[in-house]
Amino acid sequence: MAQIDRSLIAALPSFVGMGPEALDDVLAQARPLRAPKGSAVFNQGQNAEEFFLLLHGRLRVTRITPQGEQVVVRFVGPGDMFGVAMAIKSEIYPGTATAVVDSLALVWPNSAWTGLISRHPALALNTMGTLGARLQDSQTRILEMSTQQAEKRVAHAVLRLVNQAGRKTDEGILIDFPISRQDIAEMTGTTLHTVSRIFSAWEEKGLVKGGRRRILVCDPHGLFMLTEKAD
Amino acid sequence: MAQIDRSLIAALPSFVGMGPEALDDVLAQARPLRAPKGSAVFNQGQNAEEFFLLLHGRLRVTRITPQGEQVVVRFVGPGDMFGVAMAIKSEIYPGTATAVVDSLALVWPNSAWTGLISRHPALALNTMGTLGARLQDSQTRILEMSTQQAEKRVAHAVLRLVNQAGRKTDEGILIDFPISRQDIAEMTGTTLHTVSRIFSAWEEKGLVKGGRRRILVCDPHGLFMLTEKAD
DNA sequence: CGGTCGATTTGCGCCATAACAAAAAATCTC
DNA sequence: GAGATTTTTTGTTATGGCGCAAATCGACCG
Structure with a gap:
């Protein structure tokens, strides 16, 4: 597989503080994924086998109640990680991610997760920061x-x-x-x-x-x- | 300062997968803190200089809107980490933690955080799991x-x-x-x-x-x- | 260009629940 | 145990916004 250029991701919040060889290590296990407008990258309840980073485009993440009511959890923009079920110790995707415009993402197999986190503490800290930001956002919504x-x-x-x-x-x-x-x-x-x-x-x-x-x-x-x- | 016994925390979800010397490393920088019923461990907006683990008791975490309305974010039980502003890249505590019964916690200075995470990938993964669980919980509340x-x-x-x-x-x-x-x-x-x-x-x-x-x-x-x- | 389909707007009636107001009950204090 | 304080219960009234329904608007398609 062709190596993806590290300059694509070096500046993203998820990867700050990581050196060139660390970035290459991260990218070595990634593959690109095109998501045409309207297509689902993954569906709620599906077995979570991969995690993602959006390079270009926009996704809408939704969750559906057992009774069938849907809510929009968030919108994913360029540079955001998504579908990180591993990070939250979930076996399945808790929501559905749908492209609202033609989009492009990077994909890693879940098997790469633990190794990457262990080898790259900066990645761990950055990911926590992302999760924390989302948590803050959720709590703000609850407050509202x-x-x-x-x-x-x-x-x-x-x-x-x-x-x-x-x-x-x-x-x-x-x-x-x-x-x-x-x-x-x-x-x-x-x-x-x-x-x-x-x-x-x-x-x-x-x-x-x-x-x-x-x-x-x-x-x-x-x-x-x-x-x-x-x- | 007297070393805290590692058996106190070895079984907690935050520390699974860590060996005895790793646990000792974690505990070496901690000190105990008593929180009598009704007292605040930290207050919303305060400069976040420490993070915590509840050993015994129960805390109520609240947040107040600029308009003065209060909501209960969650209850903290034994074994839960709380006040981890570092993990979410916040300078201040986003909420107030109040003891609803006499409680006992461990306290670490924030300066210990990055080092601990870097030295102990298992701690990083466990902490992410905790943050993820809270995120799930928040999103469930939003759904409801x-x-x-x-x-x-x-x-x-x-x-x-x-x-x-x-x-x-x-x-x-x-x-x-x-x-x-x-x-x-x-x-x-x-x-x-x-x-x-x-x-x-x-x-x-x-x-x-x-x-x-x-x-x-x-x-x-x-x-x-x-x-x-x-x- | 006419047809079709999805998205949006708008009117109307109703109900859950907030707001206001007090009383009652439980608990604490001295 | 008497009084004070906090918490809970309960009644009444008012209203935001939801459900239903129908009309309108705009876009896309052949």
Whole structure:
């Protein structure tokens, strides 16, 4: 198999503090994987045999309850590791990862995990940092869902998306991957209908401009006010 | 300082797979800390300079929003690590840990963290597992808060407490540390009043017996049914 | 360009649950 | 054990946002 160039990953948060030979050791066991838009990289409940790093594109990670309700756990962006079931001592993938745009990832067999962690303490520390960041994020969401009502939760979710994937344009900040009202609803624990109403209200106030599966934030500062003091 | 006996920690999940000299290395930098009931081990926002392992007792970890609303993040039991801000690359403690009964912990200076992780890959893997378990737990709570209504969320919370800290008695399963309706409310994102009503209804059905700051689960199976099928 | 299908918007009625308000009960203190 | 304090229970009222349903809009396709 052709060796992947280490410059592809050297700058990523997961690999900071690692030398060239360490990076080569990491890459030696990886293979690339193309994920066309709409395809699933892995499915909830599947036996977890590999872990991943996203190089390019965007994935949506979802979880489904036994009763069939779905929630969006997070969006994966370039440089993020995902499907690290090994790290969390799980035999199966706890969620489903779907490409929302054409994407490209690196894949390692789970068998490589323990060795890599043991040989590269920096990788261990970085991975913990990533898990910790996700934990913080989850707990923040719990905090919001416990104490705030729908409009604020939606505002926070949009602001988080802006930070993760916002692209400045001359009209405002564009979230540059397809995301539906349904997605926002599943991120905030509300319904499609409520999100739609909230967005309509925001459009009237000039805070956002909605397109189909697109969000254009005209006034992020206004959203901040919405999340701080209440209307 | 007197060396702590390694048998105290050898069997704990955080230290499985570590040999005697590794355990001694870990313990060499630790000191014991008593936390009387009601005292805070650390406070939200404080500079994080140490990390901890609970040997005996029970702590409640809470987080407060800028607006002053509080939520209960989790309960820490014997054998659990807590306050591992280092692991998650945080400078400060993101929450407050309060002893709900007289407790005893081990304390390490943060400066010991990187070295310990680097020297003991097993500790790294175990810690990741712990973080992963908490992440799973958080995401499960998000799932529940998104899709289920108050009664089910409370039922789940009680069942989780039963698993963590339930003690069998001849009348049922007793959660053997002080926990108020307010606590349950803060764990489930509802109000004191709603929790009280729910508990009253359960008492009428014979599912639980409530005492002040105590919960006695008479029929866990009944609660399971409550969380599965509705009604 | 017309047809089809998915996404979004909007109206309406209803219900779970929050908010407010007190009383009652349990526990602690001296 | 009397009083004070905290916790819990319970009643009443108000409302956010969910469920249902139907209309509209926009995009993609042949």
